[in-house]
Amino acid sequence: MSKEMNFDVTVIGGGPAGLAAALEAHKAGGEVLLVERENRLGGILKQCIHDGFGLVRYKEKLTGPEYAQRFIEEFESAGIESMLSTFVTDISRNSNSNSGFTIKAVCSKGVETVNTGAIIFATGCRERTARQVFIHGTRPAGIFTAGTAQHLINIQGQMPVKKCVILGSGDIGLIMARRLTLEGAEVEGVYEIQSGPSGLARNVQQCLIDYDIPLHLSHTVTRVFGRDRVEAVEICRVDENKNPLPGTARRVECDGLILSVGLIPENELAESVGVTVNKATGCPTCGENQMTDVPGVFACGNALRVFDLVDYVSASGEAAGRSAMEYLKEVGLHG
Amino acid sequence: MDRREKEMICIVCPNGCRMTAQIDEQANIEVTGNKCVRGKEFAMREMTNPVRGLSTTVRTDSPELPVLPVRLSAEIPKARIFDVMKEINNIRVTGPVKQGTVLARNLLGTGADLVATADMPHQTEK
Numbered sequence A: 001m002s003k004e005m006n007f008d009v010t011v012i013g014g015g016p017a018g019l020a021a022a023l024e025a026h027k028a029g030g031e032v033l034l035v036e037r038e039n040r041l042g043g044i045l046k047q048c049i050h051d052g053f054g055l056v057r058y059k060e061k062l063t064g065p066e067y068a069q070r071f072i073e074e075f076e077s078a079g080i081e082s083m084l085s086t087f088v089t090d091i092s093r094n095s096n097s098n099s100g101f102t103i104k105a106v107c108s109k110g111v112e113t114v115n116t117g118a119i120i121f122a123t124g125c126r127e128r129t130a131r132q133v134f135i136h137g138t139r140p141a142g143i144f145t146a147g148t149a150q151h152l153i154n155i156q157g158q159m160p161v162k163k164c165v166i167l168g169s170g171d172i173g174l175i176m177a178r179r180l181t182l183e184g185a186e187v188e189g190v191y192e193i194q195s196g197p198s199g200l201a202r203n204v205q206q207c208l209i210d211y212d213i214p215l216h217l218s219h220t221v222t223r224v225f226g227r228d229r230v231e232a233v234e235i236c237r238v239d240e241n242k243n244p245l246p247g248t249a250r251r252v253e254c255d256g257l258i259l260s261v262g263l264i265p266e267n268e269l270a271e272s273v274g275v276t277v278n279k280a281t282g283c284p285t286c287g288e289n290q291m292t293d294v295p296g297v298f299a300c301g302n303a304l305r306v307f308d309l310v311d312y313v314s315a316s317g318e319a320a321g322r323s324a325m326e327y328l329k330e331v332g333l334h335g
Numbered sequence B: 001m002d003r004r005e006k007e008m009i010c011i012v013c014p015n016g017c018r019m020t021a022q023i024d025e026q027a028n029i030e031v032t033g034n035k036c037v038r039g040k041e042f043a044m045r046e047m048t049n050p051v052r053g054l055s056t057t058v059r060t061d062s063p064e065l066p067v068l069p070v071r072l073s074a075e076i077p078k079a080r081i082f083d084v085m086k087e088i089n090n091i092r093v094t095g096p097v098k099q100g101t102v103l104a105r106n107l108l109g110t111g112a113d114l115v116a117t118a119d120m121p122h123q124t125e126k
């Protein structure tokens, strides 16, 4: 089945950025569609069950799902169109300049075609993986990014490890050190190659110090042992240039290695429409109004740049929603 | 016993102030390094009865949503966290549940209730 649909603004991604963008474009009078590849709205917040969200916006300590729910309720009562379990695979620019875009989206019913005046990318970010860090040895099972471990425990209810080492001290890694400990796993230590932690000081306190989990600064994992499953890792101290120091290698027996080594905006789809994306940071080229270098294409949330607080993610979604409607009025695509 | 001193990071807001708290024989507490009064209150509690909030999940009987996120309605003494975790992991919930629903009251006498932080739709949602 395939039918044609026409919208002023199509938002890709139903996390906090996309929800805020859709709501704001709707309030400015737009016909809005939101497309989300998962079967529920909320984005990554669904798995961030800890509290600390919304301190800036609501002056309250909400958990991730609670923060998301406020936007989801507003979104649903506004009656904005959404397509869940739908993956945007292809976007093309219509031939006349400023005449909008054609989007192909795959869902269980088949391929849908959507015509839209403007597009807002709210596709979030992904985590750096083992491929992007330099570790010797095999690649057995038992190596997870912190976000994957978070999804396994908080959404699927499965424990990925019994005893693990965490590489990198990003906030998600710190949060997961506590979460794993609460659920009965042993976190042998968190190892950070830099001389200071990369996560927030409050997370060092409430996730590591509170549970006596050691944080080893200027240390890294240099090797993984194990054929089918991780059996041990090798830890080394590093010098100020981050090179492993000879004679400092130590073997730690464990069945898992969890990586928390950074986030990169998710922008492959934006690149395919011609948006210039910085190779090193993953960030799209954007003007002040969050419009990319392709007129009519906007970015917000962690697809724009990695924000450390969700409150700012929502604000950037709202700004993109407003800008998109202003653009459509300017080019005469919206009355 | 003379003065006892403790260094800590305030967890009340994202600023994460580094603070030092000193307690003397008369149980007078002096705090330095805090940027606001909430930090001082936090440090006083840390020296007497440290408390923490707790967010976790509970098992459900739904194969589509095997665990449901939950939190405690109030902070509890830090020393009780693992007992309370064990208690929560014995609970099993049946849907539908609305966000905000109390799933268990006064866990292990701590005074804290267990509250759902997400909706659990009725079974057989596509």
Ligand SMILES: Cc1cc2nc3c(=O)[nH]c(=O)nc-3n(C[C@H](O)[C@H](O)[C@H](O)COP(=O)(O)OP(=O)(O)OC[C@H]3O[C@@H](n4cnc5c(N)ncnc54)[C@H](O)[C@@H]3O)c2cc1C
Pocket (backbone or CB within 6 Å): A012, A013, A014, A015, A016, A017, A018, A035, A036, A037, A038, A042, A043, A044, A045, A048, A086, A087, A088, A089, A122, A123, A124, A125, A126, A127, A146, A147, A148, A150, A172, A175, A263, A266, A269, A300, A301, A302, A303, A307, A308, A309, A310, A313
């Ligand atoms: C694993 C992980 C854990 C995090 N934990 C925290 C935390 O604890 N605290 C915190 O403040 N921040 C955390 N962050 C940062 C967090 O991403 C932001 O706070 C915020 O949730 C970002 O919102 P967003 O809407 O930009 O992205 P997201 O919430 O990631 O939403 C993006 C959405 O786009 C959808 N999508 C992507 N591509 C497509 C496509 N082609 N078609 C259709 N849909 C698509 C995705 O399914 C997703 O739902 C975390 C990030 C990650 C990756």
Ligand code: SF4
Pocket (backbone or CB within 6 Å): B010, B011, B012, B013, B014, B015, B016, B017, B033, B034, B035, B036, B037, B038, B039, B040
């Ligand atoms: S002392 Fe005040 S400003 Fe500093 S972290 Fe605590 S609450 Fe925030």
